Amino acid sequence: MIDLDIDMRQYDCPFIDTTDDIDIAFSAVQWQLDTDAAKLETRLIAKADSRGALDDGLRTLREHPNMTNCYILSKRDNVAEIGTKIKETNAMQTIQRNGGYITGPFQIENGRERWHVGFDADEDEDRTLAELERHNDYSVENRDQFGPSTLFDLLENSESATQLLEGCRSLTETERETFEVASRNGYYETPRATTLDELADHFDISKTAVSMNLRRSERKVLQAALGAIDRMEDDDQL
Template identity: 85%
Template sequence: MIDLDIDMRQYDCPFIDTTDDVDIAFSAVQWQLDTDAEKLETRLIAKGDSMGELEEGLRALRTHPNMTDCYILSKRDNVAQIGTTIEQTNAMQTIQQNDGYITGPFQIENGRERWHVGFDDDEAEDRTLAQLDRHNDYEVEDRDQFGTSTLFDLLENSNSAMQLLEGCRSLTETERETFEVASQNGYYETPRETTLDELAGHFGISKTAVSMNLRRSERKILKAALTALEGMNDLDEL
């Protein structure tokens, strides 16, 4: 299996057009492509920079010529869960007709869309990308090729992977930034390539504050990693 991460700009997508004009972003939660009706049904999270931007973005989305249906499922402050039905875009049709498939949720922001697309072989991939280039602007950001055993292992341990991902997401912005800077500057190397004093100087805070931020981030990630390992061990026992 070949898996691509594609940074895409479609010229007939209502979500991309809306994020071009309004400070709003969309993340897909569920989606279903009806190839017979040539329509895509989705459930998305819409997040505006403000409540006003959210309302303006939803109004723009509803009036887009390629939008068939758009309704609000829930809304709070500047975030809403919405359901939509749109006309099949050129990119969707191209991927479907060349035996490609969507392998993960897509995100749309600032006029660009992040797609995760899979193919069974190189020929289908090459054919699809050549056709996409005619009517869309895209860049392949990442490409992975999995064998059968690797793919099975990924699927078998998907719950453990989600546990680890949720642990990373639980970090606050300060904790994440402190942890990343410490790691990038060799704090966890042996011997250490940076110190708490140097990190404190980088962030303009006390050494104690840096230490506390690191400990909190380490604790959250370690807890998530141990939970993920327990899930893997349970599968091994089965």
């Protein structure tokens, strides 16, 4: 199996057009492509910077000519869960026609969309990408190729991977940025290539504050990793 991580700009997608005009982002929770009706049905999480921006974004989405149906399932402050039906886009048709398939949820923000697309053969991949270039703007951000044993391992340990992912997502923006900068600058190397004082200067905060941010991020990631390891060991015993 070939798995592509694609940064895509479609020119006939309601979600992309909406995020172009409004400061709102969409993340797919569930989707189903009806090839006979040439429509895609999705459930998504919509998130904006404010309640007003959320309302503006949903109104713009409903009014898009390629939107068939858009309804709110739940809503709180600046976040909503929505259901939609849209006309099949050119990219969807191209991928489906050439034997491709969606392998993961997609995210849309700032007029761009992140797709995860799978193929069984190199020629299917090459043909699809060549056709996508005609009507879409895209770049392949990552490409992986898995054999049957690797795929089995991924599926068997999907719950452990999800637990680790959720631990990473639990980081606040400050914790994540502090953790990333510290790692990138060599804080965890031996010997260390940067110090707490230098990290404090980088973020313009106290040494104590940067230390606390690092400790919180380390604790969350470590707890998630240990939980994932425990789950993997339990699955092995079963």
